[in-house]
Amino acid sequence: MNGASTMKPRSSRPRVICHMMASIDGRIVTGDWPLSSEGRRQYEQVHGTYESNAWICGRVTMEQHFASGTRTDAEVAREHDGAAREDFVAPGEHRSFAIALDPRGKLVWESGEVAGDHMVVVLTDRVSEEYLAMLRARGVSFLLAGRDEVDLPLALEKIGARLGIRTLMLEGGGGINGSFLRAGLVDEVSLLVAPVVDGTVGRASIFDVAEKGVTPQRLRLEEVERRADDMLWLRYRVEAVGAARKE
Numbered sequence: 696m697n698g699a700s701t702m703k704p705r706s707s708r709p710r711v712i713c714h715m716m717a718s719i720d721g722r723i724v725t726g727d728w729p730l731s732s733e734g735r736r737q738y739e740q741v742h743g744t745y746e747s748n749a750w751i752c753g754r755v756t757m758e759q760h761f762a763s764g765t766r767t768d769a770e771v772a773r774e775h776d777g778a779a780r781e782d783f784v785a786p787g788e789h790r791s792f793a794i795a796l797d798p799r800g801k802l803v804w805e806s807g808e809v810a811g812d813h814m815v816v817v818l819t820d821r822v823s824e825e826y827l828a829m830l831r832a833r834g835v836s837f838l839l840a841g842r843d844e845v846d847l848p849l850a851l852e853k854i855g856a857r858l859g860i861r862t863l864m865l866e867g868g869g870g871i872n873g874s875f876l877r878a879g880l881v882d883e884v885s886l887l888v889a890p891v892v893d894g895t896v897g898r899a900s901i902f903d904v905a906e907k908g909v910t911p912q913r914l915r916l917e918e919v920e921r922r923a924d925d926m927l928w929l930r931y932r933v934e935a936v937g938a939a940r941k942e
């Protein structure tokens with residue numbers, strides 16, 4: 696018997712590092728926090744210490760900080776119900792990637808470059824052909840993963856296989872972080888704790904999971920570092936769900 700034929704194909708899933716800045720009460724909407732610019736810069740500086748050429752954010756974060764605009768509700772409501780379509784990787788040599796998780800294609804992108812990185816959108820197969828044509832015409836790459844909801848493990852496999860990404864920075868907000876964590880897809884948490892109490896009830900937090908019955912997740916502390924402006928950098932490895940605590 697040929698041994699190779701029984702081997703499982705090697706996974707292309709990148710290593711996922713959830714990198715966030717939070718107040719000491721875990722909230723993440725940082726705009727009005729009393730921080731120095733040196734303190735705020737710690738987020739990008741710590742990001743730069745990881746050997747990663749890609750970051751991913753949820754639709755809400757991308758809409759607030761990076762997208763050129765949004766499609767109308769009527770445009771989004773025109774859905775595709777035909778055969779599955781192919782992923783698209785825009786021609787050219789792409790060295791670094793900004794990835795948006797935008798299941799219904801709500802966001803408008805003017806070009807295939809955002810913040811110096813090549814723009815990639817992860818979509819469900821409900822998105823209209825018209826929207827995909829617009830992305831192709833503007834040089835925005837897209838990956839299709841799932842029909843009604845984004846299939847996160849499949850999306851990650853494609854991010855690894857189609858784009859060659861080995862380490863992916865998961866950079867919020869709480870919705871996307873919570874879904875990745877719940878799906879067991881976070882390998883490490885890189886948390887910058889700002890010397891701030893936010894205290895706003897209902898504000899987004901580091902991990903927000905909408906579904907009931909969340910299992911608390913055990914982490915292992917790997918590193919602690921005090922940085923500029925009393926920022927604390929904590930690095931945790933995510934342990935398997937149900938891992939016992941050492942007494």
Ligand SMILES: NC(=O)c1ccc[n+]([C@@H]2O[C@H](COP(=O)([O-])OP(=O)(O)OC[C@H]3O[C@@H](n4cnc5c(N)ncnc54)[C@H](OP(=O)(O)O)[C@@H]3O)[C@@H](O)[C@H]2O)c1
Nearest residue numbers: 715716723753754755756845866867868869870871874899
């Ligand atoms: N402090 C930091 O380091 C930091 C970093 C990033 C963001 N933020 C802040 O976080 C806030 C936004 O957080 P958020 O939790 O409201 O939004 P988010 O995580 O940015 O986006 C959530 C959206 O992503 C889409 N999505 C697709 N599949 C998903 C899945 N499996 N799980 C979760 N979301 C999925 C959904 O879009 P649809 O609604 O279209 O379905 C969902 O509403 C912003 O205020 C931003 O400034 C802070």
